[in-house]
Amino acid sequence: MCDQCDSGTLGRRGLLMGGLALSLAVPFGGRAFAQTTATPPASPDEAIQRLMDGNARYVANTPNNADHSVTRNTRAAGQSPFAAIVACADSRVVPELIFDQAPGDLFVVRVAGNFLSEDGIASLEFAAAVLGVQAVMVLGHTSCGAIRATIDSIRDNELPPGHLPSLVNAIRPAVYNAMQQNPEDLLAAATAENAVYNARIAAETGPILSDMNESGTVKSIAGVYDIATGKVAFL
Template structure:
């Protein structure tokens, strides 16, 4: 049943893409008229990337101060059942200490979350970002690393000793290894420098690896920024 639903959902999405239901989609080959999944979405909470970034940072300030105002999911559940309009996409680490909606004091339905250990881009993550840009009309991408990142620590250990972790964990390490090497020998903490370098490399890489993102940025419809979340203070700092 699950596999049949997934096949049906993919067929429905491709059909909507081909038919060109929405006139507001990005003017890219093969994506003209891409529309959101069936159902009316609630209105977006931020009109553009600038407003979205200001909203995220204001929410983080409330989180740091211990004064969150975000209502529980139960208050928006009925509206969200019919669609979503996330104004921001956040590529973050899978670390359980980095709950994106919580640290931005944001309601469900407003952030399109893409998570992978080490917060780096792979084909599936890029596809998820592209979906939110082209279909959901998100206007902001935040690539967010965090202090004491275990995936980055593993990459540093690999550079130091050549020790590669087992299984598919090795793939995570290889993806972060360029940032670990590029930041080695610089002043300050190697770990902290590598975490920042990893974010910056992925911010720079995204428009080069995604025509959809690049076109949206050129058209002034999308902004891509880097950020760092500090586990101890709870503060998000733009890079």
């Protein structure tokens, strides 16, 4: 029997997620919906396809979103992004450009090394339960300095100075996983593994994200952006 419905009424999971969204929305000023002309995706798969299509336009240099002033006034009324992107803080990685999306379409969480900390997970929970994003993508990129620094730290058996060890320690598990495969290009392999590793965290961390991924409300995926070509490889 469907656990979402029973004679037209919400099941336990539906009530839980509805109450969760409401409880999260209240302290943040209520659930805010964007005033946008874009039609919301019908499913997580459609949201992912929208990202893929946008990247294809970016690579071909035929963007749809060139005038960001068109909906500036309506965006002030709220937001309703269709996807969340966990991206590196690298200045060359700009998700709205890479996926050819307008302001308000993407909820972006950025940190050097595109890994998920407790704060990042909380941000995704807000994006999914309150704002209604349907897809979460962890986006790595070529020539990532944070990944390279982690590889160097492991090989040299030495931590970098300052607060940089917090980045290295967060990325280290993915680099170890990549090392076990003995790849020809460790940087590329570790970059892909780090994206996949953190996409798995986004899918399996409970209770909010794991429940929404399990029910099919949200889908978490990984990708790697090639800075030289502009292409995103969806993993």
